[in-house]
Amino acid sequence: MKTKTLDDLFLDTLKDIYYAERKILKALPKMARGAQSAELKAAFEKHHEETQGQIERLQEVFEMLGKPARGKTCPAIDGILEEGEEILDSFKGSEALDAGLVAAAQAVEHYEMARYGTLRNWAELLGHTDAVNLFQKTLTEEEATDSALTKLAEGSVNKAAVAAA
Ligand SMILES: [Fe+2]
Numbered sequence: 001m002k003t004k005t006l007d008d009l010f011l012d013t014l015k016d017i018y019y020a021e022r023k024i025l026k027a028l029p030k031m032a033r034g035a036q037s038a039e040l041k042a043a044f045e046k047h048h049e050e051t052q053g054q055i056e057r058l059q060e061v062f063e064m065l066g067k068p069a070r071g072k073t074c075p076a077i078d079g080i081l082e083e084g085e086e087i088l089d090s091f092k093g094s095e096a097l098d099a100g101l102v103a104a105a106q107a108v109e110h111y112e113m114a115r116y117g118t119l120r121n122w123a124e125l126l127g128h129t130d131a132v133n134l135f136q137k138t139l140t141e142e143e144a145t146d147s148a149l150t151k152l153a154e155g156s157v158n159k160a161a162v163a164a165a
């Protein structure tokens with residue numbers, strides 16, 4: 001068997017995040033529908049649009065590598081999204097629902113930030129300069145989404161949950 005290289009690891013990780021982003025694209029409208037506050041709904045809708053662009057960036061990277069854009073099952077994102085669905089189901093009608101949705105969404109953003117940070121660094125090491133820029137753009141969007149969620153949680157979402165407790 002041929003020894004695997006950093007190139008193989010890079011491609012595997014690219015496939016992992018490609019799978020994850022497409023799952024996230026499907027999950028975000030459900031989270032937007034479930035969210036009680038208009039601001040949280042809007043945040044999920046905005047990020048849904050951004051996610052479409054992020055998927056296109058990944059397709060560009062596959063193209064640069066001369067590889068077909070293909071995902072590889074990522075059990076981590078499946079689990080994180082499952083937990084989000086559980087919150088949607090079990091906290092339906094509860095004032096704590098939005099607080100739970102923010103928490104679930106932040107787990108998604110942190111997973112993405114970890115992946116994109118790694119991919120950007122590996123792309124740099126491997127000399128894929130154009131890919132570095134694409135990963136950085138997406139990483140910046142994920143970080144901005146995470147901060148927006150923190151602000152929502154601190155501003156209104158958690159207060160609503162506490163007021164109703
Ligand atoms: Fe994303």
Ligand SMILES: [Fe+2]
Binds near residue numbers: 047108109112142145
């Ligand atoms: Fe994201």
